[in-house]
Amino acid sequence: KSKGILTWYARVPDPLARGSVHFFSLGTTSRPEAKRLLQERIREGVFDSRVSRQSMTLGDAVLRYEKHQRAKGIKSDSIDVFLRAMKALNPLYDRPVAEIRNSELADAFLAANDANNPTTYNNHKTLISSFFNYVVDILELLPANPIGKAIPKRKRTKAERHFWTKEQVDRIVAAAPNPETRLAWAFMAFAGLRKSEACAMRPGNIHDGYIFVRGKGDKPARVPVCPRLQREIDRFNESGVDWDSLRCTEYTLTRIAAKAIPEGFPGRAHAHRFRHSFGSNLIRAGVNIKVVQKLMRHENIQLTLDIYGHILDTDAEDAIEKAFP
Template sequence: MASIKSYTNANGEKLYKFQLYAGTDAQTGKPIKTTRRGFTTKKKATLEASRLELEIAQGGIKEENNIKFEDVYKQWYQAYINTVRESTFARTAGMFKNHILVEFGNKRIRTIKINDVQKAVNKWFKIAPATFTKWYHYTSMVFDYAIKEGYIENSGNANPCKLVSIPKKQEEQGDKFANFWNKQQLIQFFNCIDANKELEKFTLFRVLAFAGLRRGECLALTWDDVDFANGTIRINKTLTQGIKGKQIVQAPKTKKGRRTILLDTSTLNYLKRWRTQQKQRYLMLGFNTFKNSQLIFATVHNTHKCLNTPAKWLHKIIKENGLTKITVHGFRHTHASALFASGASIKEVQERLGHEDVQTTMNVYTHVTDQQNKDAVDKLVNYLNF
């Protein structure tokens, strides 16, 4: 039975309130009490109390879940971070902060409809047609989590993401950007760096071009990764970005990423020269670089170089010498191109590049051979000449 009492509010008005027993908490076993206030007459308070008592008797007070999308995301994220690497969940957090929560963060998740998601997806497609699907898939994962937790009624169409139309990027006319150099272009690039004056820079790009390493793999190398006796280099870690953009070293993304690569004699010699010069240079800076765990490519503070440093060096050399533009990752494609041109099999290239899936290697192979086919046709036309 509800207990109805009068009280005076801040304005001096006499109002009525009541409190009644609403059952027992299923988890704690403690009694649940509910309070209602603000009634202008005792009769109104009594009528509302009677209605609630009847509702409780028929199965309990039904309250709508008003949890917001952002709160569900935070719960989902705490479980998600235990399933992926730090660099991955750091990038994911950025996607939510910059794009997903902007659209849905302050909305009650049960009120978000198909049209709301469709508008967001259309907007994302215009902003980032090449990557927007990642934002869409992560949004869908939060809705799936909300359904499992009971924040949304589990009906056939409970997840609005599953019912939107995904825009498709139309193929652009013309040739795609060829992110690699041929042999002549690579030689031209290295001719632009004086190995005697900029040995570290020369050696870094030499390793990228002749070992096919990823940028993070190269910047994480330590001298104990190089076996001069057997002419190999061991890849077992990578430099990447973690939470709040902080650079971290972590294991390679896949098992195939851990690999041992044979190096050519010239590249090994440049590494030997750089090691000798590094010891001398860093000793003057006050660092002991004789330990095997010493970074091969380090800052003047003997810490990891910024991930953007190779790109800054490359851009400057390309701009000053009018070279064909490629990215740092283009050295990896250049390496693959040279391997295929020299007759290496797809399996051999896959192992050397550390691709987990042979399809990734095939994609590079198709891109490279298309360019080689074009060169072959040009040679044919020049030969026939009519």
């Protein structure tokens, strides 16, 4: 404190050097929090002797990291995702962490992830890299995180997005098997709601001509109710079905879309395609790109341009041909 250092440290004797001690930063200026962190580190064996820790296997380190994550209050679903990613390194679980070579990490990871798409591949790499940060910073089993050098990042290829025309959307919605599915599809198709948002809609979310919704990051937003959607809402209210029953299953959508559009369509039928079609049909109707961004609730216009830019290019070609035939 006399030197202006208010962070709490743990004072740990070194069993390998008599009379010597090590100081470990607990990263907090709060005494109660420091006590809690100290007990947590002791339970995790962070202060175990270097001899015992140097022989720690990868499997033991994973168990400690899992306990560490649970102690921090990380959701079980997130921990399960991490454990699935770590399955790639299962062949190395019985090996001491300090003895595993970078090439062995790379070979095991690539053997399990080479067939994955770039997004899954990179997500698994990120999760495993976070684990090795713990191995380096907390367990001090390695001098540096080996993942960055051992495993190359995979570049994402821009996937082609497919859309339904307004006519195709109408045919799919009209063929819905029941009122609750039809209204959920209508919310996605005519207001651009995401699947989770559509199924969570209740009468209290709709008033004064707007849908009031909480989107990604729990951000509040409002979306205008267009006449087409209002007709679907009125139709549903007349059916007497409970609003709590709104639902959308991928299997049902795939089956109905195939019947409603017998001529076929490129890509796959999935719920988010309604939202993409909403944005696409706005642009084809001549709506300003800034307005499309607002209705799609994109954080920035670049995202809107990245998704719908090819439509703008096509429409520009049609416009110039009409202007100068």
